[in-house]
Amino acid sequence: MIDTLADTSIILDVVEADQTWFEWSSQQLAAAADRGKIILNQIVYAELAVGFSSLADLEAALAPWPFERESLPFDAAFLAGFAYLEYRRRGGAKTSPLPDFFIGAHAAVQGYKLLTRDRGYYASYFPTIDIVSPGKQP
Numbered sequence: 284m285i286d287t288l289a290d291t292s293i294i295l296d297v298v299e300a301d302q303t304w305f306e307w308s309s310q311q312l313a314a315a316a317d318r319g320k321i322i323l324n325q326i327v328y329a330e331l332a333v334g335f336s337s338l339a340d341l342e343a344a345l346a347p348w349p350f351e352r353e354s355l356p357f358d359a360a361f362l363a364g365f366a367y368l369e370y371r372r373r374g375g376a377k378t379s380p381l382p383d384f385f386i387g388a389h390a391a392v393q394g395y396k397l398l399t400r401d402r403g404y405y406a407s408y409f410p411t412i413d414i415v416s417p418g419k420q421p
Contacts, residue, residue, distance in 0.1 A: 290399035
């Protein structure tokens with residue numbers, strides 16, 4: 284069994300039926316469900332919440348998919364801090380850790396695949412995670 288952490292971009296693609304990415308993202312989510320669990324953490328959930336007027340609306344949008352909710356482990360939060368430190372050393376201007384650092388660290392610490400369209404920070408700061416993204420699929 285290979286579990287996959289789903290990034291916000293993928294979930295938005297399917298819940299909003301994005302014209303460009305819906306088909307690819309829904310196919311990748313289905314493939315991830317065939318391999319194992321699809322993980323949703325609080326960071327992704329918080330990013331999703333911005334697009335909904337109520338908790339009930341967000342829950343209804345997520346209901347068709349078999350997401351398993353998992354809390355961010357403390358060792359992942361620690362790793363996110365180090366990724367942020369490296370980001371600052373490389374000249375990054377943000378003054379607090381980015382959500383992508385928490386998401387990437389969660390996947391790295393738990394040994395999950397990461398399903399995303401945004402390889403950027405993940406590939407740069409978490410080179411050990413297996414990223415499933417357009418152009419790179421399992």
